[in-house]
């Protein structure tokens with residue numbers, strides 16, 4: 105076997121090594137993806153059990169579940185509060201005079217007392233002085 109054949113062969117082996125490595129990487133990536141799918145499905149199933157049990161017990165957890173049930177109730181209440189605040193924030197308009205946020209539909213700006221334009225066009229109206 106001459107030198108060039110040897111070099112050519114070792115390059116081919118090197119190439120196969122790279123291909124095998126790349127294939128291994130792709131296999132791992134596919135398996136990771138499958139694993140994530142299974143884990144997501146499991147999470148959903150466990151969640152379903154929890155939701156069904158919570159509904160069955162009508163929020164009254166016993167024994168080891170009591171603390172978790174309390175945490176759910178507390179968190180639901182906190183989420184509800186944020187939901188309401190978010191709704192309120194969405195219904196705010198900008199005062200044309202001071203640029204502050206005030207409740208939509210209000211006749212006067214809560215920050216500066218400026219008479220708000222009808223229908224609260226907010227930023228679209230010309231500032232009054």
Ligand SMILES: [Zn+2]
Nearest residue numbers: 199202213216
């Ligand atoms: Zn204002």
